[in-house]
Amino acid sequence: xxxxxxxxxxxxxxxxxxxxxxxxxxxxxxxxxxxxxxxxxxxxxxxxxxxxxxxxxxxxxxxxxxxxxxxxxxxxxxxxxxxxxxxxxxxxxxxxxxxxxxxxxxxxxxxxxxxxxxxxxxxxxxxxxxxxxxxxxxxxxxxxxxxxxxxxxxxxxxxxxxxxxxxxxxxxxxxxxxxxxxxxxxxxxxxxxxxxxxxxxxxxxxxxxxxxxxxxxxxxxxxxxxxxxxxxxxxxxxxxxxxxxxxxxxxxxxxxxxxxxxxxxxxxxxxxxxxxxxxxxxxxxxxxxxxxxxxxxxxxxxxxxxxxxxxxxxxxxxxxxxxxxxxxxxxxxxx
Numbered sequence: 303x304x305x306x307x308x309x310x311x312x313x314x315x316x317x318x319x320x321x322x323x324x325x326x327x328x329x330x331x332x333x334x335x336x337x338x339x340x341x342x343x344x345x346x347x348x349x350x351x352x353x354x355x356x357x358x359x360x361x362x363x364x365x366x367x368x369x370x371x372x373x374x375x376x377x378x379x380x381x382x383x384x385x386x387x388x389x390x391x392x393x394x395x396x397x398x399x400x401x402x403x404x405x406x407x408x409x410x411x412x413x414x415x416x417x418x419x420x421x422x423x424x425x426x427x428x429x430x431x432x433x434x435x436x437x438x439x440x441x442x443x444x445x446x447x448x449x450x451x452x453x454x455x456x457x458x459x460x461x462x463x464x465x466x467x468x469x470x471x472x473x474x475x476x477x478x479x480x481x482x483x484x485x486x487x488x489x490x491x492x493x494x495x496x497x498x499x500x501x502x503x504x505x506x507x508x509x510x511x512x513x514x515x516x517x518x519x520x521x522x523x524x525x526x527x528x529x530x531x532x533x534x535x536x537x538x539x540x541x542x543x544x545x546x547x548x549x550x551x552x553x554x555x556x557x558x559x560x561x562x563x564x565x566x567x568x569x570x571x572x573x574x575x576x577x578x579x580x581x582x583x584x585x586x587x588x589x590x591x592x593x594x595x596x597x598x599x600x601x602x603x604x605x606x607x608x609x610x611x612x613x614x615x616x617x618x619x620x621x622x623x624x625x626x627x628x629x630x631x632x633x634x635x636x637x
Contacts, residue, residue, distance in 0.1 A: 323523060360506045426543075432545060458547070465534065491546065494546070567591035
């Protein structure tokens with residue numbers, strides 16, 4: 303019965319995001335921190351950087367979880383790792399917030415962004431997070447030693463943080479993708495014995511669910527890089543701390559495909575479609591430079607395409623990948 307008290311940090315994460323976001327929307331409009339909704343014909347102005355409220359709810363929820371472990375359960379196990387994880391999320395969210403304030407057309411330079419995110423990986427590096435023993439196909443288990451904290455950890459944090467936002471730009475897409483991926487990681491963490499990671503992940507999922515109330519079509523607030531960087535960094539951190547690297551990499555396949563499609567367009571092609579007066583959307587380019595474009599192309603063969611259609615298409619791909627991941631790794635090959 304004592305475990306039910308762990309619902310408190312999860313509920314708090316949800317409520318904080320739920321209560322703070324409306325105020326953020328008003329203040330963002332007053333401050334001019336707004337962006338054009340690219341898939342609305344009249345180009346509605348929507349509050350930007352709302353993901354800061356998700357991060358706030360998440361951080362406070364996790365701190366309450368640490369307090370419960372310390373004072374109620376009288377345990378200190380995994381507290382150091384939890385603080386390292388929080389540090390990573392706080393740093394990448396700050397980097398994302400700077401990007402949002404500068405505007406998505408300007409933002410931080412690629413080299414500066416990568417350098418700052420590399421710095422954000424340091425908390426996991428200095429505690430030597432995770433296990434340096436990695437299982438490779440056809441080779442088996444190898445011990446990477448210092449190469450793991452010095453190479454694998456920074457690459458993982460940089461890779462997920464800076465590419466999660468490639469699959470974005472549609473009302474609620476980023477939050478929903480985050481819920482699906484983090485939900486899969488929460489189940490995997492629970493089944494492999496890392497229950498503490500499941501609680502942490504559920505705090506973020508709860509915050510995302512609250513945010514989705516305001517971010518779903520038609521969105522009143524956009525998440526911004528402050529959220530996408532944080533979700534990406536959390537995916538990497540959980541994969542490392544829970545020794546779920548292969549599982550996490552597999553369920554990240556849609557984003558990896560998105561990266562390759564964006565590279566096909568030399569990183570200059572956008573995910574956006576062309577908004578039509580009747581509320582539908584059409585392809586912006588003659589070729590496909592993202593899973594969003596693929597969704598518009600396929601769905602467009604049968605009917606008019608609307609923004610929600612594209613979101614559901616991408617979510618469906620993600621769900622299929624997650625199901626395949628659990629089937630493939632069900633024999634305990636989560637490591």
